[in-house]
Amino acid sequence: xxxxxxxxxxxxxxxxxxxxxxxxxxxxxxxxxxxxxxxxxxxxxxxxxxxxxxxxxxxxxxxxxxxxxxxxxxxxxxxxxx
Numbered sequence: 001x002x003x004x005x006x007x008x009x010x011x012x013x014x015x016x017x018x019x020x021x022x023x024x025x026x027x028x029x030x031x032x033x034x035x036x037x038x039x040x041x042x043x044x045x046x047x048x049x050x051x052x053x054x055x056x057x058x059x060x061x062x063x064x065x066x067x068x069x070x071x072x073x074x075x076x077x078x079x080x081x082x
Contacts, residue, residue: 001070004081007032008063009052018058025052025060029078037068039076047080 009025016024026044029052033042052060065081 001037003037003068004065005032005036005068006063006065009060010062012060013062020057022053022057022060029064029066033066033068033076033078037070037076039070039074041073041075042078043075044078045080048078051080 007029009028012021012025012028026049029044029048030042034040048064048066051064055061067079067081068076069079070076
């Protein structure tokens, strides 16, 4: 199963201290994918991680467009959508 999502990461900017925003954005992304794809086994690709961290720990993007791919075993791989 493949789905494309635009994940809002604003909660990371509002709820976390400035120096922890990108780390919080990763946790927000994982919780979003867990809720929408109904799986606990989530793997975030390095390109998604680099996109979130590209401007440092203090300035993650407000939203990100990703493709979530779930296989038969329940593993979800999150890749960057172009």
